[in-house]
Amino acid sequence: MIANGAPAFAAETVEVSWIDAGEQRRVAGVEAAGEVAFEDAAPVREFSSYRRQRHFPGMWWSATTGRHVGFESWLERVTR
Helix, strand or coil, X not given: CEEXXXXXXXXXXXXXEEEECCEEEEEECHHHHHCCCHHHCCCCCCCCXXXXXXXXXXXXXXXXXXXXXXXXXXXXXXXX
């Protein structure tokens, strides 16, 4: 079944995996992934900056998490 031009999927068929403290972790299902505090995960790489770079990395205060979060460009910083 297709909804709004996108293929439909069953929420329980989704699998999410990530690295936490050097160990790969995995959960099955959208609801299980919703229980994971991904905001506590370490960044994959540093937000480096250098003179005349084409993007604008930095830190942004997030009232939702109560701490700074990194961004690599102004597009990532925009909230909706």
